[in-house]
Amino acid sequence: MNCDAVTRALPLYYYGELAAEVEEGVEDHLQACASCQAELERQRTLAAALDSRALAPDSTLLAECRHDLARAIYREEAPDARRRAADPWGLFREAFRSLWHPGIRFVQPAGALALLAIGFFAARVIPSWRVNSNEEPISAGSIVSSIRSVQPDNTGRVQISLDETRRRVISGRLDDQNIRRLLLAAAREQDNPGVRVESVGLLKDQCTSAETRGVLLEAVLHDPNPGVRMKALEGLKSFAADPEVRRTLAQVLLKDQNAGVRIQVIDLLITRQDPATIGVLQTLIGKEDNGYVRMRCQNALREMNASVGTF
Amino acid sequence: MLPDAAGAVDARAAAKLDEAAVIRAVQRGDADAFERLVRAYDQSVLRVAMNLLRSPEDARDVYQEAFLRVYRNIHTFRFDCSFHTWLYRIVTNICLDHLRKRKVRREEASVVDTADGPVDRMDSFEQEGAQSDPERRLWNSQLSTRIQAALGDLTPRERMVFELRHYQGLRLRAIGDMLGTSEEAAKNCLFRATQKMRAVLGDLI
Numbered sequence: 001m002n003c004d005a006v007t008r009a010l011p012l013y014y015y016g017e018l019a020a021e022v023e024e025g026v027e028d029h030l031q032a033c034a035s036c037q038a039e040l041e042r043q044r045t046l047a048a049a050l051d052s053r054a055l056a057p058d059s060t061l062l063a064e065c066r067h068d069l070a071r072a073i074y075r076e077e078a079p080d081a082r083r084r085a086a087d088p089w090g091l092f093r094e095a096f097r098s099l100w101h102p103g104i105r106f107v108q109p110a111g112a113l114a115l116l117a118i119g120f121f122a123a124r125v126i127p128s129w130r131v132n133s134n135e136e137p138i139s140a141g142s143i144v145s146s147i148r149s150v151q152p153d154n155t156g157r158v159q160i161s162l163d164e165t166r167r168r169v170i171s172g173r174l175d176d177q178n179i180r181r182l183l184l185a186a187a188r189e190q191d192n193p194g195v196r197v198e199s200v201g202l203l204k205d206q207c208t209s210a211e212t213r214g215v216l217l218e219a220v221l222h223d224p225n226p227g228v229r230m231k232a233l234e235g236l237k238s239f240a241a242d243p244e245v246r247r248t249l250a251q252v253l254l255k256d257q258n259a260g261v262r263i264q265v266i267d268l269l270i271t272r273q274d275p276a277t278i279g280v281l282q283t284l285i286g287k288e289d290n291g292y293v294r295m296r297c298q299n300a301l302r303e304m305n306a307s308v309g310t311f
Numbered sequence: 312m313l314p315d316a317a318g319a320v321d322a323r324a325a326a327k328l329d330e331a332a333v334i335r336a337v338q339r340g341d342a343d344a345f346e347r348l349v350r351a352y353d354q355s356v357l358r359v360a361m362n363l364l365r366s367p368e369d370a371r372d373v374y375q376e377a378f379l380r381v382y383r384n385i386h387t388f389r390f391d392c393s394f395h396t397w398l399y400r401i402v403t404n405i406c407l408d409h410l411r412k413r414k415v416r417r418e419e420a421s422v423v424d425t426a427d428g429p430v431d432r433m434d435s436f437e438q439e440g441a442q443s444d445p446e447r448r449l450w451n452s453q454l455s456t457r458i459q460a461a462l463g464d465l466t467p468r469e470r471m472v473f474e475l476r477h478y479q480g481l482r483l484r485a486i487g488d489m490l491g492t493s494e495e496a497a498k499n500c501l502f503r504a505t506q507k508m509r510a511v512l513g514d515l516i
Contacts, residue, residue: 011505012498015476017483046509047477049454054478057357061367065357065374069349072379 001025006036014043060260063227067194174206187215193225200228204235213239217248226258233264240268250280259290266293270300278306334394337385345385349378352395355479356402363406363474373409377402392488399481399489403471410467454512461511465504472500 001009006029012018013026030036151159172179186199200219203212212235219232229252239245246269253265262284269277281297285308288294298308330351336344356377360370380401388397462470471490475481476497481489487497 008502011502015483015501017476017498017501042509043505046505046512049458049512050477050508053455053458055358055361055365057354057361057367057370061371062354062357065371066349066353068371068375069378072375073382076379076382 001029003029003033003036006030006033007039010036010039010043014040014047058260059225059258060227060230063193063197063225067197070194174202180206180212184211184215187219187228193228196223196225196228197231200231200235204231213245217245220252221248226261229256229258229261230264233261233268237268240271246272246274246276250276253280253284254287259293262288262290262293263296266296266300270303273304278304282306282308330394331390334385334388334390338388345382348381348394352398353378356398359399359402359474359479360406362478363470364409369409373402373405376405380405396485396488399475400491403475403489407467407471410470457512458508461508464507464511469500469504469507472497473504476501 006026009018009022009026013023018026030040148161148163149159151161153159170178170182174180174183180203183199183203186195187203189195189199196219200216200223203215206212216232216235220229220236223229223232236245236249240249249265249269253262253269256262256265266281269280278301281301285294285297285301288297301308330348333344333347333351337348353374357370357374360373361367364370364373377398381398388394465473468490472483472486475486475489476483483497483501484494487494490497
């Protein structure tokens with residue numbers, strides 16, 4: 001291979017995308033040609049410059065995206081579910097249509113039995129759909145069943161025992177006690193950060209009771225999701241002078257792994273000048289890896305006429 | 312085959328098997344399975360969109376649009392390619408639309424005009440306070456501006472191929488599959504993209 005061919009092949013060589021025999025030819029040439037080695041070095045420098053520009057989305061953005069998606073899907077499902085609930089015969093029509101789907105014609109006998117079963121369950125479920133006036137109608141799709149046992153008897157009948165979990169939609173004002181109780185529970189919902197972000201976001205504007213403040217403090221200290229911790233911090237803004245809140249914030253500042261959370265905590269702590277805050281900021285500077293957080297700390301200490309380091 | 316390699320192949324096969332079961336559950340309308348599927352892929356989808364569009368707002372739009380399309384069309388997925396390829400076809404199409412619209416509007420989401428020329432907001436945020444050496448900062452700022460200009464010179468397709476190969480580490484054959492083109496065409500795109508960038512960055516590298 002000559003220099004021209006090797007220079008043209010270098011980008012693909014760098015990315016390991018050449019056929020084995022061409023790659024071998026490039027390597028043989030490189031061993032003997034200083035000018036092509038320099039070209040390869042330039043390719044590596046270009047790649048390194050581009051690497052330094054790579055962005056990794058932070059966990060807050062990810063949590064928000066997941067939350068937005070859940071809401072969008074709920075919005076897509078909701079009109080359909082409401083239509084079906086308002087028109088129970090729609091369930092039968094849908095079931096009937098699905099039986100004639102080209103891919104499952106062979107299951108028609110089973111489908112007929114399924115229709116009977118749907119009729120049986122629908123008869124049980126439909127009268128109880130409107131539980132009370134504050135609740136959205138419940139669609140059949142929101143009932144989750146798990147079969148516990150199947151017991152045939154001598155008469156040809158079968159007894160099936162099942163647990164049913166029914167999804168309920170409850171709506172009300174934020175000052176409604178039941179709604180607040182549910183929001184407080186949702187703020188601790190372990191498996192769903194999207195629910196925690198939304199609940200804490202609503203509670204933060206209603207941070208009047210000790211219980212609500214306790215939940216927000218707990219979220220700031222222990223919630224694994226930085227999006228939830230940020231929302232809880234917003235709720236604690238009006239209590240930035242409270243000694244218990246300040247103690248918690250100092251702990252968060254020294255242990256939280258998320259730079260965005262640490263910055264927000266600094267902003268809250270420096271709204272009031274006290275010796276404890278100066279000490280915490282000085283301690284943080286000594287161990288902080290993030291240049292931006294360190295700079296914010298230094299600025300805050302200068303504004304408080306405190307020394308940047310500890311002596 | 313070495314025992315470790317055999318183990319790795321078994322693990323990949325098991326993961327594929329498990330994923331196929333999850334996809335079938337999604338096709339049956341299982342909401343939990345859909346959430347599992349989203350969580351398996353959503354970080355890489357968001358990373359692609361962020362790096363390509365360099366705007367959290369646009370990346371957020373791409374994320375939502377992509378997974379909504381998956382949700383609406385998963386019943387048409389027939390396992391004739393991997394789910395990863397199918398999903399990335401959706402993601403790359405949406406990103407290409409964004410890039411093409413931007414080309415028409417001649418704008419870059421994160422680029423703002425300053426007295427020193429156009430600057431990428433995302434880059435300046437990352438570097439703020441992190442480098443105290445003024446010379447180094449100036450060089451980085453020039454490099455960042457020139458990289459931005461170089462990327463702006465690429466066609467949306469070249470930029471996509473470059474992004475998927477350089478930042479996401481995907482093979483050109485897979486990239487060709489995702490973009491509905493051949494491996495050879497993807498190779499040409501990567502080659503052209505690299506040449507254009509070297510031409511623009513010339514004296515800095």
